[in-house]
Amino acid sequence: MLPTAPTRGRLRPLGLDEVRITGGFWARRRRTNATATLAHCRDWMERVGWIGNFRAAVEGRVHRDRQGREFADSDVYKLLEAMAWEAGPSGDAALDAEIAALTDTISAAQEPDGYLNTAYGRPGQQPRYSDLEWGHELYCYGHLIQAGVAQLRALGEGELTKTARRAADHVCAAFGPGGIERVCGHPVIETALVELARATGEQRYLDQAALFVGRRGHGTLADGEFGRAYYQDDTPVLDATVLRGHAVRALYLAAGAVDVAVETGDEALLAAVVRQWEATVARRTYLTGGMGSHHRDESFGDDFVLPPDRAYSETCAGVASVLLGWRLLLATGEPRYADLAERTLFNVVAASPAEDGRAFFYANTLHRRHRGTVPPADAVSPRAESSLRAPWFAVSCCPTNVARTLAQLPAHLATVDDHGLQLHQYADADIATGGVRLRIRTDYPSDGRITVRVDRSPDHPWTLSLRIPAWTEHATVRLTEPDGTARTVPPGTATVTRVFRPGDEIRLELPVAPRWIAPDPRVDAVRGTVAVQRGPLVYCAESVDLTDGHEVDAVRVDPSAPPEDGEGDAVVVAGETRTHQDGAWPYRPFEEEAAADAAPEAERASGIVLVPYHSWANRGPSTMRVWLPTTGPDRSGTGR
């Protein structure tokens, strides 16, 4: 039951039958996903007609009845993938039957040569592959193939797998050498074809994926309003130095390139993606792990253009970043990829769904300035941004992407290699693989104490590796071995090598006390502000926690006083609220502004409550901000 199964690389993944999340933060969210979100997505897609599109195709009326955007098919496939990863380990027969029924609906619309898309190719529709820039046909296949692989691995080969293979065979025939030598405007087919090659042993799927990766960047797609960088067709993957353009497209392509590089042993291609990842993380990523700062084209901005109030930080880009990081971790074994994945899981992926799993953020802003634009409670939301989560969107890629990510999340916790087992993400979980059985007990991330109890172990020495998160830098991490030996370990990877005995316990204490974080001075949009992080969780001020009806923009915090733990997961910081008088014009001579700044109309606040960012907007419409201006002057100094 392996979501990703490279045949080479530094680490080997574990299947969903080998890792079980048993409690805590992620167990609650996975339960909600299984019991609420999957049905929510299916019901909405029936209601808005996206499932009905397949029936309309079979009945010859899709050219006039088709509903939704050109890529609506893909969300049905993403839901099927999520259902498969959920049904496999749980053995939920009803879910299995639902997959079969949905697959019948889909596969009936597949044409004899394997082509399957409800938006193109039938009488009255645009011809097949007539709009590779925006048509998303290969993108839809990519998600169909991923669903087919999920069924194959989680439940055994079935009709969904066969439908996916027929589609993949068609893609190889249509886009292979001598065929349409172009690419799709939205990558994802690359990583899907590699996974299908892995799952079936068929080399031609890998070859086709390598062709797609190699072709991109040579301008086979049209230049347009957003430029070819939008779909990464400006520069070959091998030559690019940073991720750019549409964030989800860029990240999916990078994931596909890693897959191709790993399977073909292409070290240069892997190195190119690593280089792009490094530059992107160093200069184009939000504190939450979110990526993409342009609303206009859902794209990365220039280096250090990370405006909190215009953060797009699409949920799907968070998912894509986690999937890319997972591939890089498996390929290299380097903990930095799991570091970013942890940050993104807790602060983007976990922020998207509402507590009930029936509403979602599409964009994950770091600063909400007004309480307005509440999405419709029982209708499709026409917009990607609002002050509360929406039940469904006109473009609704995010809910199904969250669903498939939560469904496969246990596989991201641990890996094995020839020397032992590696823990990458911390959760209350049981792991059983080979001769090893571990029980991990923790209330992470609320609490930094993690106990790994060995229930079964072979009687030869092996190595347990534990990721020590980068956020612990310069704080003390205490690792206690089964014999009681305690030591302090730095960020990176800590190892315990020994002959483990049942009953052995390894204890890790990660210091999750809240701390102030400051931005690089080149992130212009947050100069003069600070944020709070507690363990991997980013915090925010939310207006519902402020007194006297203040909105968050009144808040100033004092980073000379350390933040303190509050009730539950809250944090309390020192600060004040400022009242600003509107002028006629918001700019004035520096000397005047400096004088006003030295004597602001401020009110000392006894303690300002901050809450985990992922939890915001669950208590009605509110204003919110992550980066908080400090109580000092707004102009920074007058020289030295």
Place this chain on the structure above:
Amino acid sequence: MLPTAPTRGRLRPLGLDEVRITGGFWARRRRTNATATLAHCRDWMERVGWIGNFRAAVEGRVHRDRQGREFADSDVYKLLEAMAWEAGPSGDAALDAEIAALTDTISAAQEPDGYLNTAYGRPGQQPRYSDLEWGHELYCYGHLIQAGVAQLRALGEGELTKTARRAADHVCAAFGPGGIERVCGHPVIETALVELARATGEQRYLDQAALFVGRRGHGTLADGEFGRAYYQDDTPVLDATVLRGHAVRALYLAAGAVDVAVETGDEALLAAVVRQWEATVARRTYLTGGMGSHHRDESFGDDFVLPPDRAYSETCAGVASVLLGWRLLLATGEPRYADLAERTLFNVVAASPAEDGRAFFYANTLHRRHRGTVPPADAVSPRAESSLRAPWFAVSCCPTNVARTLAQLPAHLATVDDHGLQLHQYADADIATGGVRLRIRTDYPSDGRITVRVDRSPDHPWTLSLRIPAWTEHATVRLTEPDGTARTVPPGTATVTRVFRPGDEIRLELPVAPRWIAPDPRVDAVRGTVAVQRGPLVYCAESVDLTDGHEVDAVRVDPSAPPEDGEGDAVVVAGETRTHQDGAWPYRPFEEEAAADAAPEAERASGIVLVPYHSWANRGPSTMRVWLPTTGPDRSGTGR
């Protein structure tokens, strides 16, 4: 020759036959406009087929041959308007003939009932008025009518005027009471119909304009991705508190509402627009006067969301703001409207065209971070933003809007009322109206000295009013009367009342020494930075002026030292350049950042040259920024 001719209001405008700009900043730009830009626009619209669309319509092939966007007709009309305002005062017969020829092409495509649009209504096209949200049919009429009024007033009634009247009559028939009781997705018809009513004395045009203004805000347009606020159909004009949505749409609507309010004596409607203008200027306007901070929907952002590096600040929004301000100035006589118009003219409208008048900025960013994306030199630019001006755009509203604004600019310099004459904008100019003739001599804004020489005057006392710009606040403005009496005057309006004699001179000295400007602390995106303004001109750092290959993001300035005049119009400031080392992650614990911040890798710069913002990007691709971080620490303090 009155571009705008209200029948009531505090001030009366002067015609283009009464004010002549004789030299200096605007004379150079107007000459370039007349000799280069008008032909440039005409040639491009022939080349890209927008003029040809009218021929294609006549020949019955427009449904398959039409070029350009749905609103392409409007740019032909805007060019005609510019040509008329230019041809009238100059008496350029060739230009007059060109107007006649272009009009023949257009009017041939007009249908018997007055309908005229090349994108709709013919066999094979979408039906008339089937897409009021995006179809722009009334928007196109608006510009046609403005062109018709320009011909009528500048050259006398001709075929263009008649074509416009037929279109206006059709609009009244189709959208009057009992007709299509909706509005156009893009306002401009409102102000055009009022002007036609003024020019012809026909009440029905005014009534129709009032209907359009009153109907808006009642949700007759569909909700969509951008919301009804995008086209101001969310809230009636009477109830709105601030401009919102698409900036050009919002400003054109507000201008139309002022026109309707003035002509119908609707004080509440005028007060509503004044209130919206005040809130917009206080909270949603860039230092340059630019409006609109969202690239996605070309819209205003929330209050104080004014990111310099994502400033959209569309040239057309600058034009629209000038047109709105002009109407408010005429209605109220208050100098604040001329203050903003001056700022916008010098820093947005003047920034758009290249020195040769053959390339334009569409968006006017306040911070360009990389030199890339140079627009094609001899092709249509698919994008609204680039690091150099582009010759033509796929959506090319801005070049023709600049052209018609420069053509009518002399009319914005002065007005009259029963007491005398008012000077609002300063330029080297001659004014002759009634019994008064004035010669204004100045090198403004390079120099702040302005001499108004009386050449002719009636022999009774009258009042000369002079706008003292708001940017002079707390600086000394010296006004010397004809008898040598000198006094210091505050910002607002200074007056000289007397019996003027030929040869009398009034001398005004506006202090244009450069000064540091600081932003309101609520403009989060520029916290900890300062800018330089010299007179009405905003300045910027441009990489071509930096030594050692630095880009502008290395620059830190020291606002404790006053900026000084440099060569030509340049300004020199003290500061340093900082070299930043890339880390793996751009956020770190506050204490560490504070320590690094206290000892930056900085190099004292002997003198950093700043140039007027309007002049940037005329020396090859460059990076540029208006708001400059200071040499002090980046975090503002650690509490008080």
